[in-house]
């Protein structure tokens with residue numbers, strides 16, 4: 001049987017911690033998972049020290065954690081193919097995924113394509129990403145002990161990032177484009193109560209990230225009412241302007257929420273039997289490595305159970 005005719009037990013789409021955890025579990029269940037691990041780096045590959053992954057007292061580097069997880073899954077028989085899924089269809093007896101080079105058929109599918117943080121696309125942002133520019137205060141707040149930090153945004157996540165940061169930082173400044181926040185009232189109240197620790201700059205947008213070649217030193221901002229441009233010194237910038245889940249190819253085929261996240265039940269199932277989702281692609285709330293790995297494990301165990309059911313029903 002050639003590759004085109006073969007119907008795999010499990011295909012996993014994604015190349016992050018959720019995908020490799022699902023791969024580890026399904027490989028250990030002897031399901032020979034294929035991972036379409038994509039062509040872009042996952043989020044852990046973009047970070048430095050991860051201090052909240054259990055078992056590493058002194059933390060572990062994000063790229064090392066992901067590389068080890070991939071090797072661990074491969075050790076048990078998972079096969080990683082460095083191609084991106086470009087289309088997906090639900091056929092009568094299988095799901096089909098196409099990349100630019102290949103087509104894969106599978107009985108179960110685990111989607112772990114993650115979410116990408118929205119960026120501002122301004123000068124300096126990419127250069128200093130991971131060197132002062134961050135998208136996760138819960139992850140990086142402790143690095144800003146007694147330092148200054150800026151949070152950009154006005155929704156609940158900007159409030160949450162600020163609340164995570166103020167416990168460590170000397171001063172937090174929120175910069176927002178409008179003259180009021182979109183965040184829920186309760187979150188806004190929490191921020192307003194911390195006047196001595198959290199400053200707010202209204203009606204302004206950051207137009208450039210400034211640095212010394214090694215790390216962030218400040219930002220250039222523009223007041224949208226007066227057009228006045230000024231500079232503020234800071235050690236860190238946290239982008240809290242939302243995430244974009246990587247679900248484009250599933251639109252109209254699997255149920256998504258209003259923000260484009262895959263909708264899952266408590267057991268990581270989507271609305272399509274046999275299709276599971278794990279990690280940030282289905283998680284608008286926690287967005288952590290450990291929760292991604294946890295749902296990767298759930299998705300894998302559920303896929304295994306589903307395959308047993310198909311077998312018991314004599315469907316394959």
Ligand SMILES: Cc1cc2nc3c(=O)[nH]c(=O)nc-3n(C[C@H](O)[C@H](O)[C@H](O)COP(=O)(O)OP(=O)(O)OC[C@H]3O[C@@H](n4cnc5c(N)ncnc54)[C@H](O)[C@@H]3O)c2cc1C
Nearest residue numbers: 014015016017018038042043085114139279280287288289
């Ligand atoms: C700078 C930074 C620091 C962080 N620090 C921490 C921390 O200290 N602790 C913590 O717990 N969390 C941290 N996080 C969050 C954590 O990294 C994420 O929650 C977690 O890695 C999400 O894993 P995931 O597998 O769901 O998705 P991702 O890591 O987003 O991986 C998804 C993968 O799927 C691939 N993909 C997308 N579309 C396709 C497709 N069509 N076909 C094939 N592949 C596709 C992508 O290229 C990517 O490789 C941090 C995040 C960032 C950005």
